[in-house]
Amino acid sequence: RIVEEELRVALATGEGLEVAYQPQIALSGDTIVGVEALARWRHPTRGYIQPSQFIPVAEQTGLIVQLGDWILREACLASRRWPDVFVSVNLSPVQFRSCGFANHVISIVRECGADPGRIELEVTESVLLDEECGSTDTLRALRDAGFRIALDDFGTGYSSLGYLHRFEVDKIKIDRSFIQSLGQGTRAAAVIKAIVSLGHAMSLTVTAEGVETEIQKKFLHTAGCNEMQGHLFSRALSQEQITRLLNRPD
Numbered sequence: 547r548i549v550e551e552e553l554r555v556a557l558a559t560g561e562g563l564e565v566a567y568q569p570q571i572a573l574s575g576d577t578i579v580g581v582e583a584l585a586r587w588r589h590p591t592r593g594y595i596q597p598s599q600f601i602p603v604a605e606q607t608g609l610i611v612q613l614g615d616w617i618l619r620e621a622c623l624a625s626r627r628w629p630d631v632f633v634s635v636n637l638s639p640v641q642f643r644s645c646g647f648a649n650h651v652i653s654i655v656r657e658c659g660a661d662p663g664r665i666e667l668e669v670t671e672s673v674l675l676d677e678e679c680g681s682t683d684t685l686r687a688l689r690d691a692g693f694r695i696a697l698d699d700f701g702t703g704y705s706s707l708g709y710l711h712r713f714e715v716d717k718i719k720i721d722r723s724f725i726q727s728l729g730q731g732t733r734a735a736a737v738i739k740a741i742v743s744l745g746h747a748m749s750l751t752v753t754a755e756g757v758e759t760e761i762q763k764k765f766l767h768t769a770g771c772n773e774m775q776g777h778l779f780s781r782a783l784s785q786e787q788i789t790r791l792l793n794r795p796d
């Protein structure tokens with residue numbers, strides 16, 4: 547596999563790998579409350595490689611462990627420069643499979659001098675399917691250490707409700723497929739409203755992903771959704787761009 551070999555090289559040299567950060571906006575007040583760290587790979591000769599191309603390869607080959615550690619470190623260092631926002635980091639189910647993962651995360655964050663209270667860990671329901679190394683206990687340990695936990699791509703898994711009732715999370719992120727189906731004669735609007743009610747009944751923050759239009763934003767605001775993320779406000783930006791955005795006087 548070419549991608550695998552080149553990803554190994556990139557991880558060893560650090561060349562071409564970057565972390566971009568997409569703003570998360572409070573729907574009341576339009577302020578930036580957080581940023582989501584997203585892996586980016588600019589290959590020296592092949593150009594930009596999509597995460598959808600290299601994240602699955604990284605997961606299949608186990609390289610996600612090394613990649614995930616690197617992204618977490620970058621995100622923690624960045625969070626020290628941005629005292630007023632949280633930084634979200636995606637965790638792969640493969641990372642959870644390594645025993646002692648909670649302590650591993652805690653020690654990375656500590657080494658970087660970051661505050662776990664400002665790091666949000668995004669997991670998908672598939673993390674919880676895999677009980678090999680006690681993913682439930684891992685999540686609980688992370689939450690006890692002060693991290694916020696967000697359930698990502700909510701609504702697309704097998705058993706969202708079952709997981710919500712078994713695990714304490716802080717936030718649900720409504721999968722962008724629902725937002726993008728708004729106004730297309732589907733029942734997306736009803737599903738979104740139901741997810742918001744459910745989230746609020748459990749005292750969770752509800753975030754909508756993939757918000758691209760003012761119409762979608764208005765609907766989400768009316769539905770009582772707390773936060774949004776999407777190209778309407780901003781795509782993922784470099785660390786320098788985020789710093790400028792956060793320091794911009796309004």
Ligand code: G
Pocket residue numbers: 583584585596597598601614617636637638
């Ligand atoms: O950045 P983009 O919107 O293209 O991301 C595509 C997918 O890749 C998303 O589903 C996202 O969850 C995943 N992804 C991006 N960065 C990371 C990362 O750092 N770790 C993991 N596990 N997944 C990521």
Ligand code: G
Pocket residue numbers: 568584597636698699722755756757758775776777778781782
């Ligand atoms: O972790 P997650 O799978 O949610 O990753 C977020 C992904 O969504 C990233 O790949 C990011 O580039 C993508 N994304 C972010 N905002 C938008 C948007 O407004 N529209 C679309 N189509 N994709 C988006």
Ligand code: MN
Pocket residue numbers: 582636668698
């Ligand atoms: Mn995510």
Ligand code: NA
Pocket residue numbers: 698699719721722755
């Ligand atoms: Na998502």
